[in-house]
Amino acid sequence: MSKHDCYSCAAPNSMHPFKGRSFNVNFKQMNRMVHSLNGYECAECAEIEFDAPSAERYARAGDELIEDAKQVMADEMKRIRRKLHFTQKSAVQLLSGGGHNAFSRYERAEVEPPKPLFVLMRLLDRHPELVRELQAINECTDINALLVQKQQQRHE
Structure with missing residues (x-):
């Protein structure tokens, strides 16, 4: 995983890789934790970008919630x-x-x-x-x- 530009704020080389992090999925004050996600986080605007398998698991957890x-x-x-x-x-x-x-x-x-x-x-x-x-x-x-x-x- 290497650094790349943020699609959200366009900061150059600001997307830093992460592995194994947990994120909350929310729906109407209800939430569910999704563990072991991988992707990138922008050092400037904190935008999160999951890798494809993590994005799929996060979306599925949201639908299930x-x-x-x-x-x-x-x-x-x-x-x-x-x-x-x-x-x-x-x-x-x-x-x-x-x-x-x-x-x-x-x-x-x-x-x-x-x-x-x-x-x-x-x-x-x-x-x-x-x-x-x-x-x-x-x-x-x-x-x-x-x-x-x-x-x-x-x-x-």
Whole structure:
């Protein structure tokens, strides 16, 4: 392995070889370490360039992480929904307002749940007592009272 120019910053002879290094593959705050990678690193801009076998292993690890993350999220959505005693239909009505089979698609890993919904499900998993609060908020009783008040102010 010899030095060569960086394709990113064009610094001459700045790409230095490395062997056996580990790099993290990231996807939506989830990560996986890939070990024993070889390639070059730019001394000027820190750009990384893997050799062909390392690039293939790194890319494959990234693809696997995405698939694994989707399946873990799907399994979590299903587990939490069942823990909270929601049907797929009631979960949609209470939590997302999405299509009638949205949770079915989330739970089969066909579609990733929106991040706010996934965060809400995880929060409810940790604090199931909040389900009653969520149901009360969803009924909009307090908002309807504010709307009546606003209407009364207009007519005064």
